[in-house]
Amino acid sequence: MSSSTHHISTSATTTIRHIYVHIPFCARICPYCAFYKELLDRSQTQRFCDAILSELRQQAQDQHLLPSTIYFGGGTPTALTTPQLEFLMAGFRYELDLSALIESTVEANPGSASAGKAALLQRLGINRISLGIQSWDDDLLNLLGREHNAKQGEESFDIFRGAGFSNINIDLMFGLPGQTLRQWQSTLERTVSLRPEHISTYCLTYEEDTEFFLRHARGEFRQDSDADAEFFAMTMSILEAAGYEHYEISNYARPGFRSAHNRAYWSGSDYLGIGPSAFSTTGMTRWQNIPDFRRYAEAVLAGKSAIGSVEHLTPEMKRAEQIALSLRTDDGAPAPLLESFPNETREFVRLGLLQRARGNFVLTRAGKALADSVAEAFV
Ligand SMILES: C[S@@+](CC[C@H](N)C(=O)[O-])C[C@H]1O[C@@H](n2cnc3c(N)ncnc32)[C@H](O)[C@@H]1O
Numbered sequence: 001m002s003s004s005t006h007h008i009s010t011s012a013t014t015t016i017r018h019i020y021v022h023i024p025f026c027a028r029i030c031p032y033c034a035f036y037k038e039l040l041d042r043s044q045t046q047r048f049c050d051a052i053l054s055e056l057r058q059q060a061q062d063q064h065l066l067p068s069t070i071y072f073g074g075g076t077p078t079a080l081t082t083p084q085l086e087f088l089m090a091g092f093r094y095e096l097d098l099s100a101l102i103e104s105t106v107e108a109n110p111g112s113a114s115a116g117k118a119a120l121l122q123r124l125g126i127n128r129i130s131l132g133i134q135s136w137d138d139d140l141l142n143l144l145g146r147e148h149n150a151k152q153g154e155e156s157f158d159i160f161r162g163a164g165f166s167n168i169n170i171d172l173m174f175g176l177p178g179q180t181l182r183q184w185q186s187t188l189e190r191t192v193s194l195r196p197e198h199i200s201t202y203c204l205t206y207e208e209d210t211e212f213f214l215r216h217a218r219g220e221f222r223q224d225s226d227a228d229a230e231f232f233a234m235t236m237s238i239l240e241a242a243g244y245e246h247y248e249i250s251n252y253a254r255p256g257f258r259s260a261h262n263r264a265y266w267s268g269s270d271y272l273g274i275g276p277s278a279f280s281t282t283g284m285t286r287w288q289n290i291p292d293f294r295r296y297a298e299a300v301l302a303g304k305s306a307i308g309s310v311e312h313l314t315p316e317m318k319r320a321e322q323i324a325l326s327l328r329t330d331d332g333a334p335a336p337l338l339e340s341f342p343n344e345t346r347e348f349v350r351l352g353l354l355q356r357a358r359g360n361f362v363l364t365r366a367g368k369a370l371a372d373s374v375a376e377a378f379v
Pocket residue numbers: 032033034035073074075076107108109110131132133134171172173202203204205206207
């Protein structure tokens with residue numbers, strides 16, 4: 001990516017319908033996490049909220065924003081105080097035309113969820129909550145450095161349900177050091193018993209620049225791809241039997257509750273990211289905001305651009321990305337996208353990893369467990 005201080009504006013006819021907002025603060029830093037985050041510093045959060053609204057105002061001048069989905073992620077949006085959340089959301093309501101909004105999600109961490117925040121988010125029109133539970137096993141939560149235990153996780157789910165949220169996602173992680181299939185089975189079963197509308201299940205990745213990466217490099221933790229495949233197969237069978245549709249490799253939803261925001265992203269729609277480190281893509285241009293909240297706030301509050309770097313996508317890059325993203329979904333990749341790879345496609349079909357369905361190529365059950373390797377062959 002090249003560095004740039006330019007404003008990017010799309011053509012007047014382009015309407016951006018999907019907005020992501022990055023709130024980087026966390027009360028505790030998890031040792032496996034590579035997302036841009038900062039230890040919560042209450043002396044900085046109000047200035048940060050001012051900066052976000054300032055960037056939003058700039059963006060609303062430069063582009064036509066008519067969001068059908070907004071996603072407040074992080075970091076931990078619920079690490080902000082109730083008055084700050086109210087200030088931030090009120091700003092979004094003031095600056096944007098929300099007449100087309102169908103889905104607005106807030107990521108929440110059980111450690112910072114409260115009845116007051118839940119009631120506020122409900123009153124402000126947030127209609128989807130994504131709750132970072134990760135595990136129902138206290139030892140594993142401890143290993144993951146989480147700020148909550150299983151009991152607090154369940155209490156936070158009840159708080160959001162009690163506040164009236166009828167669309168809740170639960171994030172879970174598998175392939176954790178020392179995790180057994182029995183533990184994962186009971187985590188899935190306890191999750192299903194709460195009847196969330198949506199469940200995301202992520203295989204632990206040892207991300208560079210994390211404590212877990214170092215422990216992996218030192219040989220303290222080992223990745224076992226056979227075990228990961230078993231965790232993955234168990235996830236599919238338990239969640240599908242419980243009525244969840246496996247609509248993307250890591251995502252399951254009860255009928256009618258697929259995430260509109262994620263689907264837009266997977267189908268290659270334009271999206272705008274607001275906040276430090278957030279990515280945006282319109283057409284063949286992708287940019288990333290300054291990945292440091294202090295420098296970000298300084299720039300934006302001085303009326304300067306939030307953009308840190310810009311990348312121009314080539315048609316080949318765009319196609320490879322579209323193949324990788326669409327192959328992960330249950331709609332699969334449109335056949336014309338794979339036309340330039342006749343040999344690879346034929347071979348995957350022969351191996352029973354890909355199949356034709358409704359004019360698309362879709363991963364088979366065996367193919368889903370190898371989704372990343374299959375997608376790589378098309379790069
Ligand atoms: C951006 S995080 C934000 C959620 C929230 N901060 C929390 O942790 O509760 C979204 C999800 O990504 C998953 N995740 C984060 N780091 C991961 C890693 N290294 N490997 C696999 N999944 C990861 C976790 O399930 C997490 O809930």
